Amino acid sequence: MQLYQKSAHELRDLLLHKEVSSKDIVKAYLDRIKTVDEKVQAYVTLCEEGALKQAEEVDAKRVAGEELGALAGIPMALKDNICTEGVKTTCASKMLHNFVPPYSATVAKKLSKAGTILLGKLNMDEFAMGSSTENSYVQKTKNPWNLERVPGGSSGGSAAAVAADEAVFTLGSDTGGSIRQPAHCCGVVGMKPTYGAVSRFGLVAFASSLDQIGPLTKDVEDMALVMNEIIGHDPYDSTSAPVGYPDYTKDLYRGVKGMKVALPQEYFGKGINPDVQAIVMAAAKKLESMGAILEEVSLPMTQYALPAYYLISSAEASSNLARYDGVKYGLRAEQYRDLLDLYKQTRDEGFGTEVKRRIMLGTYALSSGYYDAYYKKAQQVRTLIKNEFENVFGTYDLILTPTAPTTAFKIGEKTDNPLEMYMHDICTVPINIAGLPALSMPGGFDQTGLPVGVQFVAKALGEEKILQAAFALEQELQIKSQRPLL
Numbered sequence: 500m501q502l503y504q505k506s507a508h509e510l511r512d513l514l515l516h517k518e519v520s521s522k523d524i525v526k527a528y529l530d531r532i533k534t535v536d537e538k539v540q541a542y543v544t545l546c547e548e549g550a551l552k553q554a555e556e557v558d559a560k561r562v563a564g565e566e567l568g569a570l571a572g573i574p575m576a577l578k579d580n581i582c583t584e585g586v587k588t589t590c591a592s593k594m595l596h597n598f599v600p601p602y603s604a605t606v607a608k609k610l611s612k613a614g615t616i617l618l619g620k621l622n623m624d625e626f627a628m629g630s631s632t633e634n635s636y637v638q639k640t641k642n643p644w645n646l647e648r649v650p651g652g653s654s655g656g657s658a659a660a661v662a663a664d665e666a667v668f669t670l671g672s673d674t675g676g677s678i679r680q681p682a683h684c685c686g687v688v689g690m691k692p693t694y695g696a697v698s699r700f701g702l703v704a705f706a707s708s709l710d711q712i713g714p715l716t717k718d719v720e721d722m723a724l725v726m727n728e729i730i731g732h733d734p735y736d737s738t739s740a741p742v743g744y745p746d747y748t749k750d751l752y753r754g755v756k757g758m759k760v761a762l763p764q765e766y767f768g769k770g771i772n773p774d775v776q777a778i779v780m781a782a783a784k785k786l787e788s789m790g791a792i793l794e795e796v797s798l799p800m801t802q803y804a805l806p807a808y809y810l811i812s813s814a815e816a817s818s819n820l821a822r823y824d825g826v827k828y829g830l831r832a833e834q835y836r837d838l839l840d841l842y843k844q845t846r847d848e849g850f851g852t853e854v855k856r857r858i859m860l861g862t863y864a865l866s867s868g869y870y871d872a873y874y875k876k877a878q879q880v881r882t883l884i885k886n887e888f889e890n891v892f893g894t895y896d897l898i899l900t901p902t903a904p905t906t907a908f909k910i911g912e913k914t915d916n917p918l919e920m921y922m923h924d925i926c927t928v929p930i931n932i933a934g935l936p937a938l939s940m941p942g943g944f945d946q947t948g949l950p951v952g953v954q955f956v957a958k959a960l961g962e963e964k965i966l967q968a969a970f971a972l973e974q975e976l977q978i979k980s981q982r983p984l985l
């Protein structure tokens with residue numbers, strides 16, 4: 500087994516026993532990136548020098564016997580909408596192609612405090628709007644399992660990098676599924692924590708009532724390790740929850756005996772590919788054989804989740820993206836007549852088609868006369884969806900569903916049909932609407948060899964249960980050693 504194939508917990512043990520140095524690991528990863536990223540195109544910025552320097556510092560501290568963070572010496576990478584001081588953060592948009600943040604996001608600071616090493620920044624759909632990473636201004640990331648397929652989106656770079664062993668773990672952001680859906684497409688573990696559990700300070704805002712940062716990892720134990728480091732209250736994020744958080748690694752081995760797991764019928768109906776259904780049902784059977792209690796439930800409001808999501812998220816996006824005006828930072832058009840024209844030209848040149856579509860949709864939904872019919876209605880639907888979930892979690896510990904209706908689709912297959920693209924989020928957006936935690940993990944492969952994810956959902960702050968069930972299922976499935984042949 501190569502160094503770059505190992506998980507964070509395996510590497511941590513090797514580092515602790517001084518069998519490898521952090522510099523060895525970082526070098527192995529930089530070589531790996533040089534070999535495969537030409538094909539995968541996950542990275543938009545590589546921090547080669549900085550990574551080697553950080554590794555040397557960690558190694559020196561270890562030799563000197565200084566106290567080190569829990570993930571000291573482990574190389575990782577961040578989605579390019581997470582601000583990193585002194586390192587370009589572009590959101591894969593022409594609008595921010597030259598933006599170098601003067602500060603780092605709280606999660607980036609926390610990971611640096613934990614001793615991790617930043618390898619670089621990862622490709623994404625422009626401003627995190629999309630499900631295939633094809634909306635990037637920079638490049639199209641490929642699915643490591645099949646280079647003609649998309650890696651999912653919008654955190655496609657973050658998922659592909661982990662799947663292709665180009666980082667031990669990565670962070671992404673999830674507004675309507677952007678961590679879990681690419682995790683499903685690329686066969687890795689991806690988690691969207693409870694809204695408010697991970698600070699969003701320094702995350703470039705898309706839809707503020709839905710956005711959440713989370714990890715993508717090679718296995719569930721790594722997920723618990725990384726969650727431990729990034730979770731927690733942050734006074735810099737007013738939506739951050741001031742509560743205590745458990746050590747997620749502590750009871751990881753507890754198993755699923757007696758756990759009550761709900762299967763909502765709406766997530767297994769029309770439009771869900773039969774291979775996907777079969778793999779999720781097989782996972783359900785496995786859980787049952789390990790002692791979980793499985794029952795079918797109904798979440799009838801699910802059908803309204805997608806329209807409500809696209810109204811709310813676009814409305815918030817239209818407001819959040821108003822700041823890109825060519826005045827303060829980012830792109831500024833070269834030719835303009837007056838101030839208003841500067842705004843117009845800059846926004847016309849700086850934003851891509853999908854971003855413009857969302858801004859127009861959102862502006863329309865918020866305009867007076869339409870506000871009640873669209874935005875307000877969507878918010879009312881949001882409450883109904885939340886209540887429905889709460890009701891189920893009155894009786895059940897977890898909900899189990901597919902992560903997405905199909906496996907990774909072909910590059911270019913849905914670019915001319917935004918509605919079809921939006922449909923790929925059908926299993927993930929309801930969870931963001933309700934602010935709940937959810938995880939996607941590999942459950943198996945379809946007949947063409949593409950990975951299929953299964954999704955666990957819990958009540959707010961129920962991450963621990965999700966990780967316990969996912970860990971138990973992962974042990975039972977024994978498929979995590981299967982890697983794409985690049």
Ligand code: GLN
Pocket residue numbers: 627628629630652653672673674675676677678705812924
């Ligand atoms: N694919 C969804 C969208 O385009 C979700 C994006 C996300 O979670 N950032 O809005």
